[in-house]
Amino acid sequence: MKSTLEENLKDLREYLKKVEYLNSAISVLYWDARVMIPKKGVEYRSEVIGYLSTELYKLQTSDTVKEYIDYFEGKDGLDKVSQSMVEKVKKEYNKSKKIPEDRYTKYVVLTSRAEDKWGEAKNKSDFSIFKPYLEEIVSMNKEFIGYWGYKKDKYDTLLDFYEPGITVEKLDSVFGELKDATIELLNKIKKSTHVPETKFFKGNYPSKGQEELGKAFLNHMGFDFEAGRLDETMHPFTIEFSNKDVRITTNYELNDLRPSLFSCIHEGGHAIYEQNIPDDLKGTTLGNGVSMGIHESQSRFYENIIGRSREFWTALYPEITKRYPEYKKVSLDDFYRGINVVEPSFVRCDADELTYSLHIIIRYEIEKMLINDKIEVEDLPKVWNEKYEEYLGITPRNDAEGVLQDIHWASGDFGYFPSYALGNLYGAQFLNKMKKDIPDLSERISKGDLLVVKDWLKENIHKYGSIYTPAELLLKVTGEPLTAKYFIDYLNKKYSEIYAL
Ligand code: CO
Numbered sequence: 001m002k003s004t005l006e007e008n009l010k011d012l013r014e015y016l017k018k019v020e021y022l023n024s025a026i027s028v029l030y031w032d033a034r035v036m037i038p039k040k041g042v043e044y045r046s047e048v049i050g051y052l053s054t055e056l057y058k059l060q061t062s063d064t065v066k067e068y069i070d071y072f073e074g075k076d077g078l079d080k081v082s083q084s085m086v087e088k089v090k091k092e093y094n095k096s097k098k099i100p101e102d103r104y105t106k107y108v109v110l111t112s113r114a115e116d117k118w119g120e121a122k123n124k125s126d127f128s129i130f131k132p133y134l135e136e137i138v139s140m141n142k143e144f145i146g147y148w149g150y151k152k153d154k155y156d157t158l159l160d161f162y163e164p165g166i167t168v169e170k171l172d173s174v175f176g177e178l179k180d181a182t183i184e185l186l187n188k189i190k191k192s193t194h195v196p197e198t199k200f201f202k203g204n205y206p207s208k209g210q211e212e213l214g215k216a217f218l219n220h221m222g223f224d225f226e227a228g229r230l231d232e233t234m235h236p237f238t239i240e241f242s243n244k245d246v247r248i249t250t251n252y253e254l255n256d257l258r259p260s261l262f263s264c265i266h267e268g269g270h271a272i273y274e275q276n277i278p279d280d281l282k283g284t285t286l287g288n289g290v291s292m293g294i295h296e297s298q299s300r301f302y303e304n305i306i307g308r309s310r311e312f313w314t315a316l317y318p319e320i321t322k323r324y325p326e327y328k329k330v331s332l333d334d335f336y337r338g339i340n341v342v343e344p345s346f347v348r349c350d351a352d353e354l355t356y357s358l359h360i361i362i363r364y365e366i367e368k369m370l371i372n373d374k375i376e377v378e379d380l381p382k383v384w385n386e387k388y389e390e391y392l393g394i395t396p397r398n399d400a401e402g403v404l405q406d407i408h409w410a411s412g413d414f415g416y417f418p419s420y421a422l423g424n425l426y427g428a429q430f431l432n433k434m435k436k437d438i439p440d441l442s443e444r445i446s447k448g449d450l451l452v453v454k455d456w457l458k459e460n461i462h463k464y465g466s467i468y469t470p471a472e473l474l475l476k477v478t479g480e481p482l483t484a485k486y487f488i489d490y491l492n493k494k495y496s497e498i499y500a501l
Contacts, residue, residue, distance in 0.1 A: 001071050009082055012068050013283040015059075016089070020283065022056045024241045031239050031247055035231045060089075061096045069093060084467050085284045092285075095161070098147040107140050111412040118410035125400035127381050130410070135377045137412050138370055145371070155371045158415030162292040163422060165471045168368060170482060171418055174425060175361050177484040182357055183391060185495060189342050189354075190393070194500040196337035200330050207232070207252035209323060214250055214264035216319055221302060222454040223248075223268045227275050236263040238270035238299075243279065243287065246271040257320070258339065262303055269302030270295055272454060276462035290466040290473060292416065296423025297430065298457065304353045304424075305431055305490070306445065306453060310336050315448035340498050344392040346401040354491060355392060360421035362387045363406075367414050426474060428487035430461070433478045 002008050026049060033045045059065075072078070072086045096104070114133035121130035141158065150157045153168040160166070215230060233249040240246040248267035253259045273289050281287035289295040306312050313336050320335075321327045327335070342352050348359040366383060369375045375383055384403040389395045396402030408416055434456050435441050444452050460477045474482060495501070 001067065005075065005077055008068070008071060009078075012072075012085070012089075015064065015068070016085070016285050017283040019056065019059050019285060020287075022052060022059065026052050026056065027239050027241050031241075034233055034237070035247075035249060057096060060092050065089060065093050081281070081284060081286065081467055084286055088285055088466070091164075095148070099144055100147075103140070103143070107137075107144075107412065110136055110140065111410065114410040114412075115407060118404065118407060122400050122404045125398040125404070127399040127403060130404065131377055134380075134409055137409065138377055138414075141412065141414055142371065153368075153372070155368045155415065158367075158371065159418065160415075162416050162419050164291060164469045166293070166418070166422070166482075171364065174482060174484040175364060175418075175421065178357055178421070178425070178488065179361050179391070181484070181488040182354060182491070185491060186342065186344070186354060186358075186392075188501050189495060189499050192499040192501060194498075196341045196498065197334055198338045198341050200327075200334070201256050201258060201338060203255065203257075203324070203326060205252075205254055205257055205324070207254065210252045210257060210260050213257065213319065213323060214260060217261065217316070218264055218268045220316060220319075220448065220450050221265070221268050221272065222451050223272055224275050228271055230264065236267050238267045238274070240271075240274040240288070242282075243275055243277045246274045257324070262307060262339075265307040266299045266303040269299035272302075272457070273298045273462050276454075276458040277465045278463055281465040281467075284465075286465045286467055288466055290464070290468065291470045292419035293422035294426060294461070294470050294473065296419050297426035298423075298461070300420075300423045301427040301430065301457075302453075305427055306450070308340055308353060309445070311442050311445040312450075313339075314446040337498050340494070342495065342499075344394050346388070346394065346396050347405055349405075354495060357421045357424055358391045360417050362391060363417040364421075367417065371414065422470075422482075425482060425484055425487045426470075428490045429474065429478050429480065429483065430457075431490065432486045433460075 002011065029045060029049050029052070033042065033049070037045060069086070069090045078086065099107075110133070114130070114137055117133050118130050121127060142154070145154045145157050148157050156167045159168070159171070211230070211232075215225075218230065219225070227244045228246040228248065231247065231249045232252065234251055236248070236250045238246065238248045248264070248271050250260045250263045250267065270289075273295060277287050277289075289298070313332060317327075317332050317335060330338075340353065342354045344355050345351055348356070351359050362384070365387065366375070366380070369383075370377070370380075381399055381403050385395050388402070408414075434453070437456065438444070438452060441452065461473065464473065468476060471481065474480070
């Protein structure tokens with residue numbers, strides 16, 4: 001270590017730059033493997049990514065990192081950015097270092113094999129093929145929680161990796177409220193006779209035209225095409241190599257404009273977040289979105305709160321009618337109601353804005369029970385189907401459209417799902433504050449001014465990268481802690497109007 005705090009901070013940032021370079025390189029290779037790679041190149045590419053990931057792991061858990069952590073422990077005089085930087089380095093170090101190396105290696109091999117078996121089980125719609133692998137994954141997660149430790153609930157430790165600071169206690173409270181309110185509203189909607197028309201969405205839409213449409217909407221939102229790209233993959237995703245190169249993908253359904261258009265808007269929301277993060281956070285590892293939940297709040301804000309609003313389509317419906325003249329016969333009102341139709345469905349990815357949270361809450365309740373030994377893996381198909389019947393009123397016909405639909409558990413990502421629904425709650429809290437700050441927000445969006453939204457998000461959220469924890473950020477921006485209240489109010493108001501409740 002050098003003699004002054006400043007010198008050592010500078011050195012640590014130089015060290016972390018190497019971590020970021022490796023991360024960036026791995027991301028490029030990963031993007032290429034999902035978007036461009038010829039079939040025969042896949043195997044060698046996995047080896048290269050595997051090697052670089054090990055190098056990254058070594059950098060993040062080296063003795064040098066330990067020396068920095070010890071040196072900065074309890075040091076006064078650190079500014080907020082440096083404090084958060086040291087905190088994050090320490091967290092990453094502990095997460096990896098507390099697991100015995102042979103157990104960690106075993107887990108990596110296990111999850112990669114499990115993803116394969118999950119694919120096979122899903123194709124054959126047979127949970128029993130995946131079951132032994134999932135049993136081992138759950139058991140190893142419990143073992144790891146033993147190494148990491150926990151305060152109140154074992155599941156808290158897993159939640160914390162994706163949403164720092166969030167706990168079962170907090171989620172039980174907000175998800176409980178959200179669940180009751182959503183089911184109540186859904187039951188009213190089911191009885192309504194004022195059902196939106198959706199037949200007119202079906203047609204013939206070649207992908208070239210859909211790509212141009214997606215790009216037009218991304219331009220309106222303020223996505224910077226000089227610092228990003230749009231490409232095509234089976235499953236849409238966003239990945240960043242730096243704040244100057246953020247890539248998104250979409251998937252085109254040739255008989256319906258909606259899936260690709262709304263996935264472009266969603267991924268565009270993730271990407272604008274990353275593009276807006278300031279350059280001076282480079283070399284701190286804080287130059288990314290703060291958490292999965294806050295990230296999802298930005299994408300779902302654009303996709304649903306803005307992208308499925310009447311104001312947004314008042315301005316942008318001509319983008320559709322000028323490209324697809326058949327839509328001239330569909331009124332703006334019918335179109336608006338059609339994109340907001342509520343229909344309980346089996347598959348999370350196809351869910352509408354209202355029922356989406358129920359898909360997440362079901363997964364949350366199941367994960368919590370699994371980790372706390374309240375149910376066994378073999379009970380999953382039964383518990384899953386019972387919850388779908390109880391909350392959504394539908395029972396999956398088979399495992400493929402039920403318990404096997406998502407890859408997350410095969411990848412070992414326990415604790416990840418709640419972020420999606422948290423994004424909904426955060427988003428509505430941000431909207432409430434945005435409306436107070438910009439009294440003519442509705443009017444401006446109706447006139448097509450979406451940059452007012454982007455600028456507010458940049459100024460209040462994006463520019464902080466991950467300097468603050470999600471809870472700190474939420475409090476800083478809105479003056480309030482996490483609550484389900486605003487999202488519930490928003491849903492009730494919106495759907496009461498659409499369904500004439
Ligand atoms: Co997303």
